[in-house]
Amino acid sequence: MSATHPHLRVFDASDPRRASRAGADLREGLGKWRLAAALAWGDIKHRYRGSVLGPFWVTLTTAAMVVALGFFYSHILKVDPGTFFPWLAISLILWAMVSQAVTDGAECFTSAESVIRQLSLPFTVHVLRCILRNLLVAAHNLPLIVAVMFLFDISPGIGVLAFIPGFLIFVCNAFWAAFFLGMICARFRDIPPIISSLMQLCFFITPIIWMPEQLGDNAHWLLFNPFNAIMETMRAPLLGRPLEVGVWFAAIGFTVLLWIVAQAFFTRFRGRIAFWV
Amino acid sequence: MPSIKAEALTIEFPLYHHNARSLKKRLFEGATRRVKRDAESRVVVAALAELNFTIGKGERVALVGSNGAGKTTLLRTIAGIYEPVAGRLSVEGEIGSLIDPGAGMNPLLTGRENIVLRGLYRGMSEKDGRALADEVAEFSGLGEFIDLPIRGYSAGMNVRLSFAMATAITPEILLMDEWFLAGDADFMAKAEERLTRLVTGADILVIATHDMAIVRQWCTRAIKLDSGRIIADGPVEEVLGPAD
Numbered sequence: 001m002s003a004t005h006p007h008l009r010v011f012d013a014s015d016p017r018r019a020s021r022a023g024a025d026l027r028e029g030l031g032k033w034r035l036a037a038a039l040a041w042g043d044i045k046h047r048y049r050g051s052v053l054g055p056f057w058v059t060l061t062t063a064a065m066v067v068a069l070g071f072f073y074s075h076i077l078k079v080d081p082g083t084f085f086p087w088l089a090i091s092l093i094l095w096a097m098v099s100q101a102v103t104d105g106a107e108c109f110t111s112a113e114s115v116i117r118q119l120s121l122p123f124t125v126h127v128l129r130c131i132l133r134n135l136l137v138a139a140h141n142l143p144l145i146v147a148v149m150f151l152f153d154i155s156p157g158i159g160v161l162a163f164i165p166g167f168l169i170f171v172c173n174a175f176w177a178a179f180f181l182g183m184i185c186a187r188f189r190d191i192p193p194i195i196s197s198l199m200q201l202c203f204f205i206t207p208i209i210w211m212p213e214q215l216g217d218n219a220h221w222l223l224f225n226p227f228n229a230i231m232e233t234m235r236a237p238l239l240g241r242p243l244e245v246g247v248w249f250a251a252i253g254f255t256v257l258l259w260i261v262a263q264a265f266f267t268r269f270r271g272r273i274a275f276w277v
Numbered sequence: 278m279p280s281i282k283a284e285a286l287t288i289e290f291p292l293y294h295h296n297a298r299s300l301k302k303r304l305f306e307g308a309t310r311r312v313k314r315d316a317e318s319r320v321v322v323a324a325l326a327e328l329n330f331t332i333g334k335g336e337r338v339a340l341v342g343s344n345g346a347g348k349t350t351l352l353r354t355i356a357g358i359y360e361p362v363a364g365r366l367s368v369e370g371e372i373g374s375l376i377d378p379g380a381g382m383n384p385l386l387t388g389r390e391n392i393v394l395r396g397l398y399r400g401m402s403e404k405d406g407r408a409l410a411d412e413v414a415e416f417s418g419l420g421e422f423i424d425l426p427i428r429g430y431s432a433g434m435n436v437r438l439s440f441a442m443a444t445a446i447t448p449e450i451l452l453m454d455e456w457f458l459a460g461d462a463d464f465m466a467k468a469e470e471r472l473t474r475l476v477t478g479a480d481i482l483v484i485a486t487h488d489m490a491i492v493r494q495w496c497t498r499a500i501k502l503d504s505g506r507i508i509a510d511g512p513v514e515e516v517l518g519p520a521d
Contacts, residue, residue: 009368
Protein backbone atom coordinates (compact mmCIF):
# COMPACT_ATOMS: atom_id res chain seq x y z
CA MET A 1 0.00 0.00 0.00
CA SER A 2 1.44 3.35 -0.93
CA ALA A 3 1.27 6.21 1.54
CA THR A 4 -1.94 8.21 1.21
CA HIS A 5 -1.63 11.49 -0.56
CA PRO A 6 -2.30 14.58 1.58
CA HIS A 7 -4.87 15.75 -0.97
CA LEU A 8 -6.80 12.55 -1.52
CA ARG A 9 -10.51 13.05 -2.00
CA VAL A 10 -12.80 10.11 -2.60
CA PHE A 11 -16.49 10.38 -3.15
CA ASP A 12 -18.56 7.25 -3.47
CA ALA A 13 -22.28 7.85 -3.94
CA SER A 14 -23.15 4.38 -2.60
CA ASP A 15 -21.32 5.22 0.62
CA PRO A 16 -21.72 8.98 1.04
CA ARG A 17 -20.48 9.11 4.68
CA ARG A 18 -22.55 12.24 5.16
CA ALA A 19 -21.91 12.71 8.86
CA SER A 20 -18.15 12.70 8.55
CA ARG A 21 -18.27 15.01 5.53
CA ALA A 22 -20.49 17.48 7.37
CA GLY A 23 -18.11 17.29 10.33
CA ALA A 24 -15.11 17.90 8.10
CA ASP A 25 -16.92 20.84 6.49
CA LEU A 26 -17.48 22.41 9.92
CA ARG A 27 -13.90 21.79 11.04
CA GLU A 28 -12.27 23.08 7.87
CA GLY A 29 -14.71 25.97 7.62
CA LEU A 30 -14.02 27.16 11.15
CA GLY A 31 -10.31 26.70 10.45
CA LYS A 32 -10.67 29.17 7.57
CA TRP A 33 -11.94 31.92 9.88
CA ARG A 34 -9.37 34.33 8.49
CA LEU A 35 -10.92 34.02 5.06
CA ALA A 36 -14.40 34.46 6.52
CA ALA A 37 -13.24 37.55 8.42
CA ALA A 38 -11.62 39.06 5.32
CA LEU A 39 -14.81 38.44 3.32
CA ALA A 40 -16.99 39.93 6.07
CA TRP A 41 -14.75 42.98 6.18
CA GLY A 42 -15.10 43.33 2.40
CA ASP A 43 -18.90 43.19 2.79
CA ILE A 44 -18.81 46.01 5.32
CA LYS A 45 -16.65 48.09 3.01
CA HIS A 46 -19.11 47.46 0.23
CA ARG A 47 -21.93 48.71 2.39
CA TYR A 48 -20.31 52.08 3.06
CA ARG A 49 -19.21 52.81 -0.45
CA GLY A 50 -19.91 56.44 -1.21
CA SER A 51 -21.55 57.16 2.14
CA VAL A 52 -20.47 60.29 4.04
CA LEU A 53 -21.35 59.22 7.56
CA GLY A 54 -20.45 55.64 6.85
CA PRO A 55 -21.00 53.36 9.81
CA PHE A 56 -22.57 56.11 11.89
CA TRP A 57 -25.75 56.03 9.90
CA VAL A 58 -26.63 52.83 11.68
CA THR A 59 -25.94 54.38 15.07
CA LEU A 60 -27.91 57.53 14.21
CA THR A 61 -30.99 55.71 12.94
CA THR A 62 -31.10 53.54 16.05
CA ALA A 63 -30.69 56.61 18.28
CA ALA A 64 -33.49 58.45 16.46
CA MET A 65 -35.78 55.44 16.78
CA VAL A 66 -35.05 55.06 20.49
CA VAL A 67 -35.77 58.72 21.25
CA ALA A 68 -38.97 58.86 19.20
CA LEU A 69 -40.42 55.56 20.39
CA GLY A 70 -39.24 56.22 23.94
CA PHE A 71 -41.29 59.39 24.36
CA PHE A 72 -44.24 58.06 22.46
CA TYR A 73 -44.65 54.69 24.13
CA SER A 74 -43.81 55.73 27.67
CA HIS A 75 -46.74 58.14 27.28
CA ILE A 76 -49.14 55.61 25.71
CA LEU A 77 -48.24 52.77 28.02
CA LYS A 78 -48.11 55.13 31.01
CA VAL A 79 -44.81 53.83 32.32
CA ASP A 80 -42.04 55.75 34.01
CA PRO A 81 -39.71 57.06 31.25
CA GLY A 82 -36.71 56.50 33.56
CA THR A 83 -37.34 52.72 33.47
CA PHE A 84 -38.76 52.51 30.00
CA PHE A 85 -36.12 54.45 28.07
CA PRO A 86 -33.11 52.26 28.88
CA TRP A 87 -35.28 49.15 28.44
CA LEU A 88 -36.40 50.28 25.01
CA ALA A 89 -32.93 51.35 23.94
CA ILE A 90 -31.23 48.09 24.88
CA SER A 91 -34.12 46.01 23.55
CA LEU A 92 -34.15 47.76 20.19
CA ILE A 93 -30.42 47.42 19.79
CA LEU A 94 -30.48 43.72 20.65
CA TRP A 95 -33.50 43.15 18.43
CA ALA A 96 -31.72 44.79 15.50
CA MET A 97 -28.88 42.32 15.99
CA VAL A 98 -31.18 39.29 16.37
CA SER A 99 -33.45 40.08 13.43
CA GLN A 100 -30.48 40.92 11.23
CA ALA A 101 -28.94 37.56 12.10
CA VAL A 102 -32.12 35.82 10.98
CA THR A 103 -32.90 37.73 7.78
CA ASP A 104 -29.31 37.99 6.62
CA GLY A 105 -28.49 34.44 7.71
CA ALA A 106 -31.36 33.21 5.56
CA GLU A 107 -29.46 34.46 2.52
CA CYS A 108 -26.02 33.27 3.53
CA PHE A 109 -25.83 30.71 0.70
CA THR A 110 -27.83 32.47 -2.00
CA SER A 111 -25.76 35.65 -1.63
CA ALA A 112 -22.55 33.63 -2.01
CA GLU A 113 -23.87 31.89 -5.12
CA SER A 114 -21.08 33.01 -7.46
CA VAL A 115 -18.41 31.70 -5.11
CA ILE A 116 -20.20 28.43 -4.34
CA ARG A 117 -20.52 27.58 -8.02
CA GLN A 118 -16.88 28.37 -8.85
CA LEU A 119 -14.75 27.39 -5.89
CA SER A 120 -14.74 24.34 -3.70
CA LEU A 121 -14.98 25.69 -0.16
CA PRO A 122 -16.49 24.39 3.07
CA PHE A 123 -20.04 25.76 3.32
CA THR A 124 -19.27 26.74 6.89
CA VAL A 125 -17.13 29.60 5.54
CA HIS A 126 -20.21 31.29 4.05
CA VAL A 127 -22.10 30.95 7.31
CA LEU A 128 -19.18 32.28 9.31
CA ARG A 129 -18.80 35.22 6.94
CA CYS A 130 -22.43 36.09 7.47
CA ILE A 131 -22.16 35.87 11.28
CA LEU A 132 -19.01 38.00 11.41
CA ARG A 133 -20.54 40.58 9.08
CA ASN A 134 -23.58 40.89 11.32
CA LEU A 135 -21.53 41.15 14.48
CA LEU A 136 -19.53 43.98 12.90
CA VAL A 137 -22.76 45.77 12.06
CA ALA A 138 -24.13 45.18 15.55
CA ALA A 139 -20.96 46.60 17.06
CA HIS A 140 -21.93 49.98 15.55
CA ASN A 141 -24.53 50.36 18.28
CA LEU A 142 -22.14 49.67 21.16
CA PRO A 143 -21.60 53.41 21.79
CA LEU A 144 -25.36 53.77 22.21
CA ILE A 145 -25.45 51.07 24.86
CA VAL A 146 -22.72 52.84 26.78
CA ALA A 147 -24.44 56.21 26.36
CA VAL A 148 -27.75 54.86 27.65
CA MET A 149 -26.13 53.23 30.67
CA PHE A 150 -24.33 56.47 31.43
CA LEU A 151 -27.33 58.79 30.93
CA PHE A 152 -29.69 56.70 33.02
CA ASP A 153 -27.10 55.88 35.60
CA ILE A 154 -27.41 52.10 35.27
CA SER A 155 -24.59 50.31 37.01
CA PRO A 156 -25.27 46.60 36.76
CA GLY A 157 -22.01 45.88 38.58
CA ILE A 158 -20.33 42.53 38.31
CA GLY A 159 -23.59 40.98 37.11
CA VAL A 160 -22.92 42.48 33.68
CA LEU A 161 -20.52 39.57 33.11
CA ALA A 162 -23.57 37.34 32.70
CA PHE A 163 -23.94 39.07 29.34
CA ILE A 164 -21.08 36.97 28.00
CA PRO A 165 -22.77 33.55 28.21
CA GLY A 166 -25.96 35.16 26.93
CA PHE A 167 -24.08 36.52 23.96
CA LEU A 168 -22.46 33.15 23.27
CA ILE A 169 -25.89 31.53 23.26
CA PHE A 170 -26.97 34.11 20.71
CA VAL A 171 -23.93 33.49 18.47
CA CYS A 172 -24.55 29.75 18.60
CA ASN A 173 -28.17 30.28 17.56
CA ALA A 174 -27.23 32.69 14.81
CA PHE A 175 -24.73 30.14 13.44
CA TRP A 176 -27.17 27.25 13.24
CA ALA A 177 -30.09 29.41 12.16
CA ALA A 178 -27.99 30.60 9.21
CA PHE A 179 -27.26 26.99 8.21
CA PHE A 180 -30.88 25.95 8.51
CA LEU A 181 -32.58 28.98 6.98
CA GLY A 182 -29.80 29.45 4.42
CA MET A 183 -30.40 25.97 3.05
CA ILE A 184 -34.18 26.28 2.98
CA CYS A 185 -33.95 29.66 1.27
CA ALA A 186 -31.53 28.29 -1.32
CA ARG A 187 -34.04 25.57 -2.17
CA PHE A 188 -37.26 27.60 -2.00
CA ARG A 189 -36.84 31.14 -3.19
CA ASP A 190 -40.05 32.51 -1.71
CA ILE A 191 -38.99 31.90 1.87
CA PRO A 192 -36.99 35.14 2.50
CA PRO A 193 -40.04 37.43 2.21
CA ILE A 194 -41.98 35.07 4.48
CA ILE A 195 -39.19 35.29 7.02
CA SER A 196 -39.10 39.06 6.99
CA SER A 197 -42.84 39.33 7.58
CA LEU A 198 -42.64 36.75 10.36
CA MET A 199 -39.85 38.75 11.95
CA GLN A 200 -42.08 41.81 11.89
CA LEU A 201 -44.76 39.86 13.72
CA CYS A 202 -42.21 38.64 16.26
CA PHE A 203 -41.14 42.23 16.87
CA PHE A 204 -44.60 42.95 18.25
CA ILE A 205 -45.15 39.79 20.27
CA THR A 206 -41.71 39.94 21.89
CA PRO A 207 -41.24 42.36 24.78
CA ILE A 208 -39.34 45.18 23.06
CA ILE A 209 -41.63 48.17 22.88
CA TRP A 210 -43.53 46.88 25.90
CA MET A 211 -42.36 45.33 29.15
CA PRO A 212 -43.06 41.78 30.34
CA GLU A 213 -44.48 43.15 33.62
CA GLN A 214 -47.41 44.53 31.62
CA LEU A 215 -48.55 41.01 30.82
CA GLY A 216 -49.30 40.45 34.50
CA ASP A 217 -50.17 36.83 35.25
CA ASN A 218 -49.67 35.81 31.64
CA ALA A 219 -45.96 36.60 31.64
CA HIS A 220 -44.97 32.93 31.91
CA TRP A 221 -46.16 32.41 28.33
CA LEU A 222 -43.12 34.38 27.27
CA LEU A 223 -40.99 31.33 28.04
CA PHE A 224 -42.30 29.85 24.79
CA ASN A 225 -40.98 32.75 22.76
CA PRO A 226 -37.44 31.85 21.68
CA PHE A 227 -36.66 35.46 20.75
CA ASN A 228 -37.56 36.61 24.23
CA ALA A 229 -35.39 33.93 25.82
CA ILE A 230 -32.38 34.70 23.63
CA MET A 231 -32.72 38.44 24.11
CA GLU A 232 -33.43 38.34 27.82
CA THR A 233 -30.22 36.42 28.61
CA MET A 234 -28.31 39.35 27.11
CA ARG A 235 -30.64 42.13 28.21
CA ALA A 236 -31.14 41.34 31.89
CA PRO A 237 -27.40 41.55 32.72
CA LEU A 238 -27.03 44.85 30.85
CA LEU A 239 -30.00 46.47 32.59
CA GLY A 240 -29.21 44.98 35.97
CA ARG A 241 -32.55 43.18 36.04
CA PRO A 242 -32.85 40.04 38.13
CA LEU A 243 -31.81 36.87 36.27
CA GLU A 244 -34.57 34.35 35.91
CA VAL A 245 -33.52 30.72 35.89
CA GLY A 246 -36.46 29.81 33.67
CA VAL A 247 -35.27 32.15 30.92
CA TRP A 248 -31.84 30.58 30.89
CA PHE A 249 -33.28 27.08 30.69
CA ALA A 250 -35.55 28.17 27.86
CA ALA A 251 -32.68 29.82 25.98
CA ILE A 252 -30.44 26.77 26.29
CA GLY A 253 -33.33 24.46 25.39
CA PHE A 254 -34.14 26.38 22.21
CA THR A 255 -30.46 26.48 21.29
CA VAL A 256 -30.01 22.73 21.62
CA LEU A 257 -33.18 22.10 19.64
CA LEU A 258 -32.11 24.37 16.80
CA TRP A 259 -28.61 22.90 16.81
CA ILE A 260 -29.89 19.33 16.49
CA VAL A 261 -32.36 20.15 13.72
CA ALA A 262 -29.91 22.33 11.79
CA GLN A 263 -27.00 19.94 11.99
CA ALA A 264 -29.18 17.01 10.94
CA PHE A 265 -30.44 19.06 8.01
CA PHE A 266 -26.96 20.14 7.02
CA THR A 267 -25.63 16.60 7.24
CA ARG A 268 -28.39 15.30 5.01
CA PHE A 269 -28.47 18.01 2.34
CA ARG A 270 -24.96 19.48 2.32
CA GLY A 271 -24.14 17.91 -1.04
CA ARG A 272 -27.20 19.48 -2.64
CA ILE A 273 -26.48 23.12 -1.78
CA ALA A 274 -24.26 23.63 -4.84
CA PHE A 275 -27.15 22.49 -7.04
CA TRP A 276 -29.69 24.67 -5.25
CA VAL A 277 -28.03 28.06 -5.32
CA MET B 278 0.74 9.91 -7.07
CA PRO B 279 -1.70 12.39 -8.61
CA SER B 280 -4.60 10.75 -10.36
CA ILE B 281 -8.28 11.16 -11.17
CA LYS B 282 -10.45 8.11 -11.27
CA ALA B 283 -14.16 8.06 -12.13
CA GLU B 284 -16.36 4.99 -12.00
CA ALA B 285 -19.92 5.30 -13.28
CA LEU B 286 -19.77 8.95 -12.29
CA THR B 287 -23.20 10.55 -12.61
CA ILE B 288 -24.37 14.10 -12.03
CA GLU B 289 -27.99 15.13 -12.34
CA PHE B 290 -29.28 18.65 -12.17
CA PRO B 291 -32.71 19.07 -10.72
CA LEU B 292 -34.53 21.47 -12.98
CA TYR B 293 -36.41 23.97 -10.86
CA HIS B 294 -38.26 26.04 -13.40
CA HIS B 295 -39.43 29.22 -11.85
CA ASN B 296 -42.70 27.87 -10.48
CA ALA B 297 -41.68 24.45 -9.28
CA ARG B 298 -39.23 26.15 -7.03
CA SER B 299 -41.74 27.99 -4.91
CA LEU B 300 -43.14 26.74 -1.66
CA LYS B 301 -46.66 27.65 -2.71
CA LYS B 302 -46.47 25.27 -5.62
CA ARG B 303 -45.19 22.53 -3.36
CA LEU B 304 -48.03 23.01 -0.92
CA PHE B 305 -50.67 22.91 -3.62
CA GLU B 306 -49.05 19.89 -5.17
CA GLY B 307 -49.66 18.15 -1.88
CA ALA B 308 -53.34 18.98 -2.08
CA THR B 309 -54.16 17.32 -5.38
CA ARG B 310 -53.08 13.81 -6.20
CA ARG B 311 -52.43 14.22 -9.85
CA VAL B 312 -49.99 17.07 -9.58
CA LYS B 313 -48.26 15.37 -6.73
CA ARG B 314 -47.33 12.50 -8.93
CA ASP B 315 -45.81 15.00 -11.31
CA ALA B 316 -43.79 16.44 -8.48
CA GLU B 317 -42.34 13.09 -7.58
CA SER B 318 -41.12 12.44 -11.07
CA ARG B 319 -38.98 15.52 -10.78
CA VAL B 320 -37.49 16.87 -13.97
CA VAL B 321 -33.77 16.28 -13.87
CA VAL B 322 -31.13 16.83 -16.49
CA ALA B 323 -28.54 14.12 -16.67
CA ALA B 324 -25.49 16.36 -16.94
CA LEU B 325 -23.04 13.47 -16.71
CA ALA B 326 -24.13 9.88 -17.18
CA GLU B 327 -22.01 7.01 -15.90
CA LEU B 328 -18.59 8.24 -16.90
CA ASN B 329 -15.66 5.89 -16.54
CA PHE B 330 -12.11 7.08 -16.94
CA THR B 331 -8.75 7.17 -15.21
CA ILE B 332 -6.30 10.01 -15.66
CA GLY B 333 -2.79 9.37 -14.45
CA LYS B 334 0.29 11.41 -13.82
CA GLY B 335 1.72 13.20 -16.85
CA GLU B 336 -1.47 13.17 -18.88
CA ARG B 337 -2.81 16.34 -20.47
CA VAL B 338 -6.43 15.75 -21.22
CA ALA B 339 -8.74 17.84 -23.41
CA LEU B 340 -12.47 17.67 -22.86
CA VAL B 341 -14.13 18.35 -26.19
CA GLY B 342 -17.72 18.38 -27.33
CA SER B 343 -20.46 20.82 -28.27
CA ASN B 344 -22.06 23.31 -25.89
CA GLY B 345 -23.95 21.60 -23.12
CA ALA B 346 -22.06 18.34 -23.51
CA GLY B 347 -21.05 18.47 -19.83
CA LYS B 348 -17.46 19.68 -20.06
CA THR B 349 -17.67 22.42 -17.45
CA THR B 350 -19.84 20.28 -15.19
CA LEU B 351 -17.18 17.58 -15.28
CA LEU B 352 -14.49 20.13 -14.41
CA ARG B 353 -16.55 21.41 -11.50
CA THR B 354 -17.17 17.90 -10.29
CA ILE B 355 -13.46 17.11 -10.35
CA ALA B 356 -12.84 20.38 -8.50
CA GLY B 357 -15.20 19.17 -5.75
CA ILE B 358 -17.97 21.71 -6.29
CA TYR B 359 -20.65 19.20 -7.27
CA GLU B 360 -21.08 15.92 -5.44
CA PRO B 361 -21.92 12.95 -7.69
CA VAL B 362 -25.43 11.53 -7.27
CA ALA B 363 -24.19 8.10 -8.27
CA GLY B 364 -20.90 6.39 -8.92
CA ARG B 365 -17.51 7.03 -7.48
CA LEU B 366 -14.88 9.70 -7.97
CA SER B 367 -11.47 9.75 -6.39
CA VAL B 368 -9.07 12.60 -6.89
CA GLU B 369 -5.56 12.44 -5.57
CA GLY B 370 -3.51 15.60 -5.69
CA GLU B 371 -3.77 19.29 -4.98
CA ILE B 372 -6.17 20.99 -7.38
CA GLY B 373 -5.70 24.37 -8.99
CA SER B 374 -8.74 25.60 -10.78
CA LEU B 375 -8.83 28.12 -13.60
CA ILE B 376 -12.51 27.48 -14.23
CA ASP B 377 -13.39 31.10 -13.53
CA PRO B 378 -10.20 33.02 -12.68
CA GLY B 379 -12.14 36.07 -11.56
CA ALA B 380 -14.38 34.25 -9.07
CA GLY B 381 -14.53 35.69 -5.58
CA MET B 382 -12.95 39.04 -6.39
CA ASN B 383 -14.29 42.05 -4.54
CA PRO B 384 -14.40 45.12 -6.83
CA LEU B 385 -13.98 47.52 -3.93
CA LEU B 386 -10.74 46.02 -2.68
CA THR B 387 -7.46 46.98 -4.24
CA GLY B 388 -5.62 44.63 -6.56
CA ARG B 389 -3.22 43.75 -3.78
CA GLU B 390 -6.00 43.08 -1.27
CA ASN B 391 -7.72 40.85 -3.78
CA ILE B 392 -4.57 38.80 -4.23
CA VAL B 393 -4.26 38.31 -0.48
CA LEU B 394 -7.93 37.34 -0.42
CA ARG B 395 -7.31 34.80 -3.17
CA GLY B 396 -4.45 33.41 -1.12
CA LEU B 397 -6.82 32.99 1.82
CA TYR B 398 -9.31 31.22 -0.42
CA ARG B 399 -6.55 28.81 -1.28
CA GLY B 400 -5.78 28.23 2.38
CA MET B 401 -2.59 30.32 2.59
CA SER B 402 -1.63 32.39 5.59
CA GLU B 403 -1.84 36.17 5.29
CA LYS B 404 1.93 36.40 5.27
CA ASP B 405 2.24 34.01 2.32
CA GLY B 406 -0.61 35.89 0.69
CA ARG B 407 1.31 39.15 0.87
CA ALA B 408 4.41 37.50 -0.57
CA LEU B 409 2.21 36.18 -3.38
CA ALA B 410 0.84 39.69 -3.88
CA ASP B 411 4.32 41.10 -4.47
CA GLU B 412 5.06 38.45 -7.03
CA VAL B 413 1.72 38.87 -8.80
CA ALA B 414 1.97 42.66 -8.73
CA GLU B 415 5.27 42.46 -10.49
CA PHE B 416 4.23 39.99 -13.14
CA SER B 417 0.98 41.77 -13.94
CA GLY B 418 2.88 44.99 -14.61
CA LEU B 419 0.02 47.05 -13.18
CA GLY B 420 2.41 49.41 -11.42
CA GLU B 421 0.72 51.80 -9.03
CA PHE B 422 -2.73 50.55 -10.05
CA ILE B 423 -2.18 47.47 -7.94
CA ASP B 424 -2.99 49.58 -4.87
CA LEU B 425 -6.21 50.99 -6.29
CA PRO B 426 -9.66 49.36 -6.06
CA ILE B 427 -10.11 47.05 -9.02
CA ARG B 428 -13.48 48.52 -9.98
CA GLY B 429 -11.48 51.31 -11.57
CA TYR B 430 -9.50 48.92 -13.73
CA SER B 431 -9.94 48.65 -17.47
CA ALA B 432 -11.03 45.28 -18.85
CA GLY B 433 -7.47 44.57 -19.96
CA MET B 434 -6.05 45.37 -16.53
CA ASN B 435 -8.59 43.06 -14.95
CA VAL B 436 -7.53 40.24 -17.22
CA ARG B 437 -3.87 40.81 -16.44
CA LEU B 438 -4.52 40.74 -12.74
CA SER B 439 -6.62 37.60 -12.80
CA PHE B 440 -4.16 35.88 -15.11
CA ALA B 441 -1.18 36.74 -12.93
CA MET B 442 -3.11 35.70 -9.84
CA ALA B 443 -4.41 32.42 -11.21
CA THR B 444 -1.11 31.28 -12.66
CA ALA B 445 1.12 32.21 -9.74
CA ILE B 446 1.01 28.80 -8.10
CA THR B 447 1.59 25.52 -9.91
CA PRO B 448 -0.83 22.90 -8.65
CA GLU B 449 -0.54 19.15 -9.14
CA ILE B 450 -3.82 18.98 -11.00
CA LEU B 451 -4.67 21.94 -13.18
CA LEU B 452 -8.26 22.42 -14.33
CA MET B 453 -8.94 24.94 -17.07
CA ASP B 454 -12.11 26.07 -18.78
CA GLU B 455 -10.97 27.32 -22.17
CA TRP B 456 -7.39 28.25 -22.86
CA PHE B 457 -6.87 31.34 -20.84
CA LEU B 458 -4.71 33.91 -22.55
CA ALA B 459 -5.33 37.60 -23.07
CA GLY B 460 -3.84 41.03 -22.92
CA ASP B 461 -1.91 43.23 -25.32
CA ALA B 462 0.94 41.91 -27.43
CA ASP B 463 3.61 42.61 -24.79
CA PHE B 464 1.75 40.89 -22.07
CA MET B 465 0.68 38.03 -24.30
CA ALA B 466 4.28 36.94 -24.89
CA LYS B 467 5.00 36.98 -21.16
CA ALA B 468 1.74 35.20 -20.41
CA GLU B 469 2.34 32.49 -22.95
CA GLU B 470 5.68 31.64 -21.45
CA ARG B 471 4.19 31.50 -17.98
CA LEU B 472 1.25 29.39 -19.07
CA THR B 473 3.60 26.94 -20.73
CA ARG B 474 5.51 26.59 -17.49
CA LEU B 475 2.27 26.11 -15.57
CA VAL B 476 0.87 23.51 -17.93
CA THR B 477 4.09 21.54 -18.18
CA GLY B 478 4.72 21.92 -14.44
CA ALA B 479 1.41 20.41 -13.39
CA ASP B 480 1.23 16.65 -13.12
CA ILE B 481 -2.21 16.53 -14.69
CA LEU B 482 -3.96 19.02 -16.94
CA VAL B 483 -7.66 18.81 -17.71
CA ILE B 484 -8.89 21.47 -20.08
CA ALA B 485 -12.32 22.01 -21.59
CA THR B 486 -12.04 23.79 -24.90
CA HIS B 487 -13.50 24.31 -28.35
CA ASP B 488 -10.17 25.28 -29.84
CA MET B 489 -8.79 22.21 -31.60
CA ALA B 490 -5.46 23.91 -32.31
CA ILE B 491 -4.92 24.17 -28.55
CA VAL B 492 -5.86 20.52 -28.12
CA ARG B 493 -3.39 19.40 -30.76
CA GLN B 494 -0.64 21.59 -29.42
CA TRP B 495 -0.91 20.81 -25.73
CA CYS B 496 -2.84 17.66 -25.04
CA THR B 497 -1.88 14.02 -25.04
CA ARG B 498 -5.38 12.69 -24.78
CA ALA B 499 -8.87 13.79 -25.67
CA ILE B 500 -12.18 12.82 -24.16
CA LYS B 501 -15.15 13.65 -26.32
CA LEU B 502 -18.43 14.22 -24.53
CA ASP B 503 -21.90 14.33 -25.96
CA SER B 504 -25.02 14.86 -23.82
CA GLY B 505 -23.11 13.90 -20.71
CA ARG B 506 -21.67 10.67 -22.12
CA ILE B 507 -18.19 9.80 -23.28
CA ILE B 508 -18.34 9.01 -27.00
CA ALA B 509 -14.61 8.83 -27.65
CA ASP B 510 -11.55 8.62 -25.45
CA GLY B 511 -7.98 8.20 -26.59
CA PRO B 512 -4.94 9.93 -28.08
CA VAL B 513 -5.71 13.30 -29.66
CA GLU B 514 -5.09 12.10 -33.24
CA GLU B 515 -7.47 9.20 -32.77
CA VAL B 516 -10.31 11.24 -31.33
CA LEU B 517 -10.02 14.31 -33.56
CA GLY B 518 -8.72 12.63 -36.66
CA PRO B 519 -5.52 13.72 -38.44
CA ALA B 520 -4.80 17.44 -38.58
CA ASP B 521 -5.90 19.20 -41.75
